[in-house]
Amino acid sequence: MIVKTRDLILEEALKLFSEKGIKETTIRDIAKAVGITEGAIYRHFESKDQIVYELFEKYSHQLYDKVERAIKRAKTEEEAFKKAVYAFLEFAFKKPDAFRYLNIFHYLRGKEVRKFKRIPFSLLKELVLKLHGEGVIKVEPEYALALVTGTLERVFLYKSMGIIKGRQETVKEKTANLLWKSLTECSQS
Amino acid sequence: MIVKTRDLILEEALKLFSEKGIKETTIRDIAKAVGITEGAIYRHFESKDQIVYELFEKYSHQLYDKVERAIKRAKTEEEAFKKAVYAFLEFAFKKPDAFRYLNIFHYLRGKEVRKFKRIPFSLLKELVLKLHGEGVIKVEPEYALALVTGTLERVFLYKSMGIIKGRQETVKEKTANLLWKSLTECSQS
Amino acid sequence: MIVKTRDLILEEALKLFSEKGIKETTIRDIAKAVGITEGAIYRHFESKDQIVYELFEKYSHQLYDKVERAIKRAKTEEEAFKKAVYAFLEFAFKKPDAFRYLNIFHYLRGKEVRKFKRIPFSLLKELVLKLHGEGVIKVEPEYALALVTGTLERVFLYKSMGIIKGRQETVKEKTANLLWKSLTECSQS
């Protein structure tokens, strides 16, 4: 399988960005990782920022599509929610660099996120709002959202740090159950 | 009231770091914000890194002490947990820059966190472990921790972004209740 | 003949270091002398110190090899000694900047000299010790060494200041004779 330089650049940039941070990674670092020289990068990308944006868009879309499909396929609301959680964690476990990168990007360049469409977060938001509208989720939707997104991020983090152990499948299930029950069984009076 | 330059530097650095990121903030930015020249910074700090570390240590300790006191004063376990949550959010609302900075530091320089003592996170960890050991929290402690820390961070984030509305007191209460119920009422089968 | 930038940098740095001193010479000075910008220097050298060390090593080795060859080729002890003196002065006259630089480096960063191998001084030391062991040199070897190295340095200095005049060949001969006679004919009672 022939891998194109352009994709290699994206791949190595992702690794480095997620490890060291965006500003902390230089074009030279990326070039060295790919095995080319600095100038060559500019044959494929106009600027470092373009790499940064393209990576965000690429993986943002991937995750969005994955989650969207998961929700659409589900037959019940509970299934939709849990499948969405599964999709998030599955993505995170399969592409930890990408997931970490999405979080870093959000954290440091949050304001620029609006430029992009198909943000995974918005899918969760819609889902939670819908479930709340239907009375399935009793917790106020803003809090529900905070609970879900915050927990997802941390579960991934703790899993990759070794704090949370166990098989990925198990972690996904446990997290989905925990979140579902938290949102549906608990009244937030 | 005379404000010392040293403190002004820390103050402005905190603001800028939490807004733009650490690497993204230059010594010149800080100097300009304070109203002095770059060289003057170095009369008060040996390096940019020293500012970075000192800020983390300072606010890490503040939050730690606040949470510790909250836990110690409580009479029941439920009170201890909720007061701890209160303390976190109270700190976050009063010093949003500091809270945001602590999170940024954790995210980007997580490996260096070990150098520091009195990390607020460790207090939460102890508390959750204890409550789990006593059977009060039924959720596995690692997941409980992920749920608590993740939600806390997001609630703060959504509040500061205007997604979550309402008085701070209300937000604190609602979050504490939500978390307590999630951990105690829900069985994570 | 294409001259490479890297060599040009070394060349100009040597000139400047030997004229003004190491610390007194800035990267900008060197860049200007070469006709490039400061940043360009760092494509060829990691730091100013690397230039400093590389220059020392380069010329230290050159001189060492020259002296070593001179000694090895000689048939008698007198010839060995005189040829060594010749080699020193020949090098000093041909590459006065380099010779001056070696002295400056020794003077100011003497402690770092140990890191390097093939120090010309050590050859002289061995030679003098050997000649003393064989009874050819009557003067105590430490004093002999002081006399030889000190005189060599000064002869070069006075020649380049115009205090000592005459053809280089003559200076070399006169110095060699003077030193040989001083060490062999004079009893140091």
Next chain:
Amino acid sequence: MIVKTRDLILEEALKLFSEKGIKETTIRDIAKAVGITEGAIYRHFESKDQIVYELFEKYSHQLYDKVERAIKRAKTEEEAFKKAVYAFLEFAFKKPDAFRYLNIFHYLRGKEVRKFKRIPFSLLKELVLKLHGEGVIKVEPEYALALVTGTLERVFLYKSMGIIKGRQETVKEKTANLLWKSLTECSQS
């Protein structure tokens, strides 16, 4: 005995200059060594350069006077020469920092030396010229001078490095004898 701040500054500056070099020593280093602050230095000296010059002048004069007296007191020419050598080494052993500093200054700011009067070197020069004129020294005076000054510097250096051992008195005598014999007994044909 009350030591004045001004003298303390000179004293500590001398130590530091001779240890680390002139440019390498900062006003702050000196101030710290004295136990005062940077600003205070400027109560006593107009600039760093003034300290540099004053130190050179001070010790240059001291050595000059010492050597001059030694020469004047002598009854024979041999005594004059040897006493001059004694004076040099005595000064060097008693005030190694000062002697080292004089050499550093010569090395790095040789061109500025002309501004100063009573340079010890000139006394040696006169003496050697006179002795040569009288036929006592057979070696050409320029070479003689190189031999004497070079050897003196190196003997001091090797003594302070521990290469040359023995009591100071012995070193002085041996050096004086060696130099005298080298210059008078050896014909430099």
Next chain:
DNA sequence: CATGAATGAGGTTTCATTCAT
């Protein structure tokens, strides 16, 4: 006399980007 904060110029180094080859 002394302090020590501040300045301002200049030092070393980094790095995204360009460009001749």
Next chain:
DNA sequence: TATGAATGAAACCTCATTCAT
């Protein structure tokens, strides 16, 4: 497409010197 030297702006930091106190 790729190279890698070079640019130029800007980063961090140093330090002689000044100055209000």
